[in-house]
Amino acid sequence: MMTLWDASGGQTVTVTGLDPAIDLSVSSRLREMGLDSGDSVLCLRRGPFQGTLVVAIADCVYSLEQHIAKRIQVKPL
Amino acid sequence: MKRIILVGKPNSGKSLLFNQLTGLRQKVANFPGVTVELKSGKFEQYQLIDFPGAYSMSTLTRDEEIAVEKINQALLDEDTALIICNLDATRMQSSLMFGMQMLAMAQRFGKPVVFALNMIDEVARFGHQINVAELSKDLGAPVYAISAKTLEGIAEFKTAVLRDAEQAAVEVNAADTAELPALDFSEQVKQSRLLAAKYGIQSTLVLKNQNAIDSFMLSNLSGGIVFLAVMFLLFQSIFTFATPLMDGVESLIGSIASFVTDLTGPGMLADFLNDAIFGGLGSFLVFVPQIMVLTLIIGMLEDSGYLARAALICHKPLSYFGLSGRSFIPYLSAHACAIPAIMAARTIESPRKRLITMLTIPLMSCSARLPVYALLVAVLIPDTKYLGGLVNLQGVAFFGLYLFGIVTALVVSLVLSRSSLNDDAKSDMPFILELPTYRLPHWKPLIHRVTNSAKQFVYRAGPVIFMVSLGIWVLGYFPTGTGGLQDSYLGMIGHWIEPLFAPLGLDWRYGVAILMSFLAREVFVGALGTLFGIDGADENIAGLAANIQADGLTFGAGMGILLFYVVALQCVATVATLKAETGSTKLVTGLVIGYGALAYLLAMLCAQLL
Numbered sequence: 001m002m003t004l005w006d007a008s009g010g011q012t013v014t015v016t017g018l019d020p021a022i023d024l025s026v027s028s029r030l031r032e033m034g035l036d037s038g039d040s041v042l043c044l045r046r047g048p049f050q051g052t053l054v055v056a057i058a059d060c061v062y063s064l065e066q067h068i069a070k071r072i073q074v075k076p077l
Numbered sequence: 078m079k080r081i082i083l084v085g086k087p088n089s090g091k092s093l094l095f096n097q098l099t100g101l102r103q104k105v106a107n108f109p110g111v112t113v114e115l116k117s118g119k120f121e122q123y124q125l126i127d128f129p130g131a132y133s134m135s136t137l138t139r140d141e142e143i144a145v146e147k148i149n150q151a152l153l154d155e156d157t158a159l160i161i162c163n164l165d166a167t168r169m170q171s172s173l174m175f176g177m178q179m180l181a182m183a184q185r186f187g188k189p190v191v192f193a194l195n196m197i198d199e200v201a202r203f204g205h206q207i208n209v210a211e212l213s214k215d216l217g218a219p220v221y222a223i224s225a226k227t228l229e230g231i232a233e234f235k236t237a238v239l240r241d242a243e244q245a246a247v248e249v250n251a252a253d254t255a256e257l258p259a260l261d262f263s264e265q266v267k268q269s270r271l272l273a274a275k276y277g278i279q280s281t282l283v284l285k286n287q288n289a290i291d292s293f294m295l296s297n298l299s300g301g302i303v304f305l306a307v308m309f310l311l312f313q314s315i316f317t318f319a320t321p322l323m324d325g326v327e328s329l330i331g332s333i334a335s336f337v338t339d340l341t342g343p344g345m346l347a348d349f350l351n352d353a354i355f356g357g358l359g360s361f362l363v364f365v366p367q368i369m370v371l372t373l374i375i376g377m378l379e380d381s382g383y384l385a386r387a388a389l390i391c392h393k394p395l396s397y398f399g400l401s402g403r404s405f406i407p408y409l410s411a412h413a414c415a416i417p418a419i420m421a422a423r424t425i426e427s428p429r430k431r432l433i434t435m436l437t438i439p440l441m442s443c444s445a446r447l448p449v450y451a452l453l454v455a456v457l458i459p460d461t462k463y464l465g466g467l468v469n470l471q472g473v474a475f476f477g478l479y480l481f482g483i484v485t486a487l488v489v490s491l492v493l494s495r496s497s498l499n500d501d502a503k504s505d506m507p508f509i510l511e512l513p514t515y516r517l518p519h520w521k522p523l524i525h526r527v528t529n530s531a532k533q534f535v536y537r538a539g540p541v542i543f544m545v546s547l548g549i550w551v552l553g554y555f556p557t558g559t560g561g562l563q564d565s566y567l568g569m570i571g572h573w574i575e576p577l578f579a580p581l582g583l584d585w586r587y588g589v590a591i592l593m594s595f596l597a598r599e600v601f602v603g604a605l606g607t608l609f610g611i612d613g614a615d616e617n618i619a620g621l622a623a624n625i626q627a628d629g630l631t632f633g634a635g636m637g638i639l640l641f642y643v644v645a646l647q648c649v650a651t652v653a654t655l656k657a658e659t660g661s662t663k664l665v666t667g668l669v670i671g672y673g674a675l676a677y678l679l680a681m682l683c684a685q686l687l
Contacts, residue, residue: 014381026507029137032174032266033509041422044288051393051402052508058170059280061287063389065508073204 002076004035005069006045012077015039019071026068034058035072038068081123082151085163086175087130088382088513090195094163094225096521097126098235100668115147116525121239123158126151132171134178135262138426138506148179152186159242160190166200166207166222167514169277173269178262180218189245191238192217198224212276226519226682232590287514294386304390307383308409311374319413322366330359345554353550358543364532364650367444368417371410372530373523375421378406380518384424385510392508398487399494401425401508404434408486411441412479415651416534419658429504433493435658436668439646440486442479445598449642450478452602455622457635482643534654563608567593581641581677582634582684591638595647633687637680645676 007013015035019026034057035041042056052063064072083098085091099118116127129144136142151157158418164172176192183190192213200207203328213220223230226378295300334355338347378384384406392402403425411418415629418438425431442450461470552567571589578588587606594601602621609624646652646669656665 025135025137026509028135029133029509032135032262034170034270044083045292045295047295047389047392048300049390049393051396052389052510054291054295054389054512056280056284056288058270059168059277059283060171061284061291061512063385063392063508063510063512065392068507068509 001069001075002053004041004064004072004074005066007041007053007074009043011047012040012042013074014077015041015072016075017071017073022068022071030068030072033062033070039043040077041074078124078156079122079158079242080151080154080156081120081125081159081161081238082148082157083125083127083161083163084148084175084179085130085166085193085195086132086165086172088164088511089130089165089168089172090225091127091130091163092522093204093519094161094193094195094223095125096525097225097228097231099125121235123239123242130173132511133175133262134182140428148182150217152183152188153678157188158245159238160188161193161238162190163193163195164220166194166196167203167278167283170270170273170280173272174266177216177265177269177272180216181262181265189241191221191241192216193234194220194222195225197222198227198229203278203282207276207283212247215272215275282610283514286503287512289515290515291386291512294383295389300386300390304387307378307387311378311409314370314374319367319370323363326363326366327359330355330362348554349550352554353547356550362535364414364416365534367414368420368534369527371413371417371421373527375406375410376516376523377397378527379424380516380523382513383517385512388424389512394503396508398434398490399430400490401427401430402510404430407434407438408441408483411438411443412442415439415441415443415648417530418655419651419654420530420533422658426508426510429494433490433657435655436493436664437486437490439648439651439655439668439672440482440489440644442482443641443648445648446478446642448599448602449594450475452605452622452625453635453639454478455619456625456630457632457639478639478643481640485644487540549593564618580684581637581680582631587638591641591647596649598642598647601642629682631676633684636687637683640683641676641680643676644672644679646672 002013003016004013015037017037018030018035030036037044039057044054044056044061046053047063050066052065053069054061054063083091083095095116095118098120115129118125118127128148129140131141131144131148132143133141134148136145152160160179162176162179166172167272180190194207194209194212197207198341207222209220209222219237221230221234223234225231284347334351337355338351341347341350375384378387385563387405387504388402390402391405395402395404404422406424407418407422408419410421415438418441419435422434422438424433454471458471458474462468463470549567552570553565555566557564567589568585570592571585574588574592575585578584578591581587583591586605589608590601590604592606605625606621609621609628652669655668656662659665
């Protein structure tokens with residue numbers, strides 16, 4: 001299954017779900033940020049050393065670490 | 078006094094709005110152990126309280142939990158007349174998400190809310206217009222378009238806020254928050270998206286410039302070069318900009334001391350005033366310029382949006398040691414002084430990582446260790462040059478000591494990160510970082526930040542350092558009353574504790590110097606100077622080094638002292654700051670003992686094996 005971490009730079013993907021193992025407070029924050037099922041996310045680039053993923057969600061740009069990006073299931077738009 | 082509270086998401090121009098409304102007189106209240114900081118100032122007849130920026134009323138970290146708890150308390154307080162919710166007009170969705178949650182909470186307690194639609198000047202630059210009247214109708218609360226930067230709409234906003242606060246009903250819902258069911262904010266999240274789509278600027282337009290700069294700032298090559306250049310400048314400026322100011326503070330205190338002691342004439346009172354009072358004051362006031370310069374530069378980096386990028390770049394390498402990308406700035410700053418570095422650790426999102434960073438900061442070689450390193454390296458390492466003078470053996474030794482501190486800090490971080498330290502559910506939050514828009518920092522919030530950092534340091538660390546300084550003076554001065562260390566109580570203690578230093582290959586004189594340097598490390602050189610009969614040892618390191626060499630300090634014992642100084646937590650000011658920031662005496666005591674034991678062990682191994 002494709003995760004947000006697998007998205008390449010410049011690719012827009014649609015969120016299909018969040019790993020239920022994610023802590024409840026974290027998953028609700030992710031949903032509020034715009035990472036809920038059906039939301040689209042633009043993957044901008046990977047941070048240096050492949051440490052983080054830089055994504056544009058709605059009107060904000062966020063950096064997500066691999067640990068969390070791998071728990072966000074997506075599909076290509 | 079009736080209060081108005083100011084809330085909003087981070088990086089939305091809230092601090093600048095607060096400064097424009099309150100002017101220059103502000104107070105800052107901190108909560109130990111967390112980054113939560115409430116700023117308050119006078120806005121006409123009201124007290125305006127600036128709450129920390131929040132992304133949501135559903136909390137993610139302990140800091141957010143406390144911030145929301147404080148907002149709830151303010152909503153319950155009958156003195157709270159009005160809530161100003163600051164919105165970033167260029168980021169409507171994320172701003173409104175918090176704004177609408179806040180509105181729902183405030184309505185629950187019968188408190189009126191007004192929205193400040195800030196950064197309206199930037200919206201105009203994008204050729205976009207927001208129908209404020211319509212937005213106000215949709216939100217069911219007044220909305221005022223302003224720019225805290227250009228002051229557009231500020232005068233009208235002030236009048237309107239004062240009018241709204243006057244008119245506001247002050248009836249307080251008697252219900253306690255604990256008795257009310259938690260609000261489900263999903264409806265507010267949905268509404269905020271709809272309103273942002275209706276009124277906001279297209280996100281691709283807003284993010285276009287930011288993404289173009291980021292493609293340079295975050296690329297492996299150019300991003301790495303910019304990062305190294307910024308960090309080099311930061312490190313340099315801590316020394317270069319702060320040094321003349323530090324010298325100024327020292328000479329000012331010195332001048333006042335000689336003026337006062339000239340008035341009293343020679344004797345015990347003059348010695349007391351000169352060494353205990355002015356010496357004690359000088360020992361911590363000298364760090365104030367360094368703290369201010371560091372806070373200014375970090376503030377500029379943060380307000381410009383670069384600090385978030387620096388944290389992103391460092392995140393991966395530091396994560397191997399259980400640290401966050403945001404640990405880098407405090408670590409770097411700690412090479413100047415641990416105190417502002419410990420304060421800078423407040424920007425770390427995860428309380429667990431923040432704690433580990435704070436606890437390992439003292440292992441970085443601060444500027445106070447420089448005189449100690451300079452003396453002992455001159456004693457132990459020959460001044461040999463290689464590669465036509467490019468490489469100096471003493472320079473390599475210096476570098477090795479700094480590197481040893483960094484490596485020890487990373488190893489200790491790794492050990493602590495695998496322990497159960499601060500192991501609660503909200504202590505290890507994932508690294509989710511908003512990359513704010515690049516902006517030119519505004520001077521007003523920066524000035525407040527700089528002055529507040531100095532005030533906090535003086536209030537927190539000052540009294541402890543001062544008291545310890547007095548205690549050491551008394552022990553070093555009496556019973557002889559001549560200021561001669563050898564026959565003083567401190568000298569006696571030195572003889573008593575000599576057996577403790579014997580395994581390190583050191584006699585009582587080194588024991589006393591080490592003991593005295595628990596006030597501040599640089600005291601070591603001055604104390605040894607007194608004991609070896611060299612006046613002004615701080616300035617005459619070469620003479621003292623020759624005396625120590627002639628006295629027969631062995632290489633192993635000397636290297637042992639050096640490693641002891643790299644590792645031991647000797648600075649009272651650092652201990653006081655750590656205690657204030659962690660809120661735990663037990664933890665800090667454990668740290669002093671732990672680093673002390675490790676330092677002793679390393680020094681003993683050096684003395685025995687080398």
